[in-house]
Amino acid sequence: MTVLSAPEATPPVTRRRVPRPPALLVLAAAAVALLALLPLGFVAWQAVDTGWSEASRLVFRDRTGELLWNTVRLTGGCVVLCVLLGVGGAWLVERSDLPLRRLWTVLLVAPLAVPSFVNAFGWVSVLPSADGYGGALLITTLSYFPLVFLPAAAMLRGLDPGLEESAYSLGLNRGATFARVVLPQLRPALLGGGLLVALHLLSEFGALALLRYPTFTTAIYDQFQSSFNSSAATMLAAVLVLLCLTLLVLELALRGRSRYARIGGGAPRPPSPARLGWATWPVTAALVGLTVLSLGVPIGSIVRWLVAGSSTGIDAHILLQATGSSLTLGALAAVITVVLAVPAAWLAVRHRGRVSALLERSTYVSSALPGIVVALALVTIAIRGAKPLYQTAPLLLAGYAILFLPRAVVTVRAALAQAPPVLDSVAHSLGQGPIGTLRRVTLPLIAPGLGAGAALVFLAVVTELTATLLLSPLGTRTLATEFWNQSNSLAYGAAAPYAALLVLLSAPATYLLTRQARRVTA
Numbered sequence: 001m002t003v004l005s006a007p008e009a010t011p012p013v014t015r016r017r018v019p020r021p022p023a024l025l026v027l028a029a030a031a032v033a034l035l036a037l038l039p040l041g042f043v044a045w046q047a048v049d050t051g052w053s054e055a056s057r058l059v060f061r062d063r064t065g066e067l068l069w070n071t072v073r074l075t076g077g078c079v080v081l082c083v084l085l086g087v088g089g090a091w092l093v094e095r096s097d098l099p100l101r102r103l104w105t106v107l108l109v110a111p112l113a114v115p116s117f118v119n120a121f122g123w124v125s126v127l128p129s130a131d132g133y134g135g136a137l138l139i140t141t142l143s144y145f146p147l148v149f150l151p152a153a154a155m156l157r158g159l160d161p162g163l164e165e166s167a168y169s170l171g172l173n174r175g176a177t178f179a180r181v182v183l184p185q186l187r188p189a190l191l192g193g194g195l196l197v198a199l200h201l202l203s204e205f206g207a208l209a210l211l212r213y214p215t216f217t218t219a220i221y222d223q224f225q226s227s228f229n230s231s232a233a234t235m236l237a238a239v240l241v242l243l244c245l246t247l248l249v250l251e252l253a254l255r256g257r258s259r260y261a262r263i264g265g266g267a268p269r270p271p272s273p274a275r276l277g278w279a280t281w282p283v284t285a286a287l288v289g290l291t292v293l294s295l296g297v298p299i300g301s302i303v304r305w306l307v308a309g310s311s312t313g314i315d316a317h318i319l320l321q322a323t324g325s326s327l328t329l330g331a332l333a334a335v336i337t338v339v340l341a342v343p344a345a346w347l348a349v350r351h352r353g354r355v356s357a358l359l360e361r362s363t364y365v366s367s368a369l370p371g372i373v374v375a376l377a378l379v380t381i382a383i384r385g386a387k388p389l390y391q392t393a394p395l396l397l398a399g400y401a402i403l404f405l406p407r408a409v410v411t412v413r414a415a416l417a418q419a420p421p422v423l424d425s426v427a428h429s430l431g432q433g434p435i436g437t438l439r440r441v442t443l444p445l446i447a448p449g450l451g452a453g454a455a456l457v458f459l460a461v462v463t464e465l466t467a468t469l470l471l472s473p474l475g476t477r478t479l480a481t482e483f484w485n486q487s488n489s490l491a492y493g494a495a496a497p498y499a500a501l502l503v504l505l506s507a508p509a510t511y512l513l514t515r516q517a518r519r520v521t522a
Contacts, residue, residue, distance in 0.1 A: 021351035026359075029343035033362035035398070036405055039369055039377035043241055046234040046380075058235040063219070067236070071215045071243065074136055075201045079194045081141040085290065086148025086193060087186065091178070092283065094156040097273040099280070104287060105153070109146050111294040113510040115463045116143040117206030117484070118499045122298030124210055125305065125492045136213040142294040143207070144200055148193030155189040156182070161271030174274055195251045202244055203370030205466045206484060216240040217372050217466070224376060224470065234380070237373045244369065299503070305496035319497055322477040326505075329393075329468075329478065330461040333400035334454035340401055341408035341453060349416040363409050366402045374402050375470035396471040403467060404460045408453035415449020455508075462505050479505075 047055055058064075089108045093101045111119070120139050123130045130139065159182065167177040205217040216236055223233040276283055344363050347356035366374065378399050382390040389395045419442060427437040465480040472481065479498045486495035 021347055021356070025343055025347060025351075026355070029347050029356075029359045032340045032344055032405070033359045035340070036363045036366045036402055038381070039374045039402065040241065040365055042377040042381060043234060043238050043373065046231070047238045050231050050235065054231065055235055055238075058232050059239060064236070064239065067214060067216050067219050068239070070133070070213065071202065071240075074133065074140070074213070074215065075198050077137050078140045078144065078201055079197050081137070082145040082148045082197045083190055083194055085141070085145040086150075087152050087190065089145075089149050089287070089290075090152035090156055092287070094153055095271060095274055096276055097280075098276060098283065098287075107287075107291045107295070108149050110510055111143060112146045113503055113506040114143070114295065114298050115206075115465075115480075115502055115506065116140065116200075116204060117210060117465060117480075117487075118302075118502055119143045119294075119298045120207035120210040121483075121487050121492070121495060121499060122301035125487075126297065126301050131212045133213060136208055136211045138293075139207060139211065140201060140204065142290075144197045145294075147196045147200070148190065151189035151193045152186055155186050159185055159271075164271065191251050191254055195247060198247050199244060202240060202247070203372070203466075205370075205372055206480075210487065216243075217370055220372050220376065221466070221469075224379075233376055237376055240370060240373060298499075302496050302499050302503070305493045306500065308493075318477060318482065319501075322479050322482045322498065323501060325476060326462045326478045326480070329396070329400070330458040332393075333397050333404070333461045334458040336397055337401045337404055337408045337457045338412065338450055338454050341405060341412045345409050345413040345416055348413055350421060360409065360413075364406045366405055369403075371399075371403055371464065371466040372470070374399055375467040378402075379470055391471070391473045393473060396468065396473070396476075399467045399471045400457070400461050400464065403464070404457045407456040407460065411449050411453035411456065412446065415446035415452075418449075419445040455512075459506060459508070463502055 050058070089104070092098045093105050093108070098104065114122075116139070119142060123135065123139050129135075163181055163185075164177050167181045172180065203217060204215075205221060208215055209218050209221070216239060220233050220236050220240070223236065341363070344360045348360040378395055379390070382395055423441050423445070424437050427441045432440065462478075463480060465484055468476075468478055468481055469484065472478070479501050483495050483498035483502065486492075486498065
């Protein structure tokens with residue numbers, strides 16, 4: 001007879017203790033967080049130091065009101081148009097029987113390979129009247145609508161088609177189903193994409209200067225160049241920072257507490273594409289028109305000026321020097337920024353806690369600050385407290401690191417999250433010390449993430465204009481600054497080679513962004 005023994009008492013569930021982080025790691029992450037917060041702290045300190053009466057005189061004036069109106073109406077109009085184009089394009093390539101959907105996915109993301117100031121150059125050089133509010137609204141929309149298309153297409157791709165089929169079975173047509181079922185689930189993508197568009201517009205300088213449309217960024221740059229009136233420029237920067245922070249708070253409020261995650265992947269099959277029918281050719285013609293406006297005009301303009309421009313006389317030495325400087329600065333900034341991102345990402349993944357979260361989140365603050373605000377803060381700090389650093393490569397690299405640190409932190413954190421910590425323990429049990437474990441186990445696992453972060457920073461630095469203009473050492477030539485100098489003096493033929501190289505260097509990032517989408521829609 002078998003005697004059943006009493007079940008063993010279930011051991012109490014205890015929370016796994018998070019290991020205490022090394023002090024040196026915390027200090028390194030804190031130093032990086034302080035660096036990222038430096039521009040925001042400077043703007044706040046400068047506003048307090050200026051005094052209320054002087055600050056109110058500089059802020060509450062007609063010029064500030066004009067800049068505020070220009071900035072707000074351009075941002076609002078561009079966000080609305082980008083949402084319409086982005087969501088419409090995403091629905092067509094993901095949920096309709098549009099011919100050549102894989103090709104259209106690439107073409108609708110490709111405008112990201114053309115920097116906005118190169119796009120503005122293309123339009124202005126062939127259509128000088130494309131300026132003012134209308135020109136700025138058109139050209140910034142054509143440059144930024146892929147920022148909404150990408151997240152909207154990704155969310156449409158992941159939606160469970162069973163929800164839409166249930167709506168059809170209840171009598172809703174396609175329009176009502178999209179409005180009442182699909183659109184609410186696209187809310188995170190719309191808010192995130194709209195926020196990206198708005199933040200890019202608040203920091204945009206080159207395109208708006210070429211289009212002669214004054215906003216806070218162009219006014220701050222003019223103020224700095226004309227008289228280096230730090231108080232006036234900083235007060236305008238403070239208003240711009242408040243606008244950025246308002247956008248972040250507004251996006252959080254609109255996002256609400258709704259949950260969009262679900263258990264399981266939903267119906268494991270693609271949705272039935274909507275038949276466009278007679279609308280196929282008009283829709284295709286509209287997409288062709290959008291592609292011509294967003295890609296054909298700038299690229300065609302560059303080719304035209306390369307072939308037939310009267311000022312196309314290319315100085316090969318300067319072109320090579322500018323290319324070398326861009327590549328060198330991009331490579332140095334990529335390495336430095338990724339190294340700075342590691343402590344905060346490591347704390348966030350391996351030593352979770354309030355302090356770790358605070359230090360990691362601090363590195364994201366710089367993403368809400370326009371490049372001209374970061375550059376103005378570093379220039380003023382260098383002149384007042386560290387003059388030997390003024391107009392030096394280290395100060396320029398520090399500006400790049402502050403501006404693009406979030407791109408590196410996000411990718412490094414994702415790579416660390418996929419590296420099991422138990423492998424470190426196994427390596428320790430086999431006699432490996434901390435350095436040996438890092439070199440032989442952890443680094444090989446996170447190397448792809450480090451490379452991806454470095455690539456993102458590199459491409460951003462190569463096409464960066466505003467901070468490079470203000471922070472670069474005298475005599476430094478990059479592709480962006482040489483393009484700016486030539487196009488600003490209406491030497492369009494001379495500017496075209498630099499524009500072509502900027503587009504060619506940006507193309508790999510666009511390819512990486514579309515690769516996953518093309519695999520799914522194939």
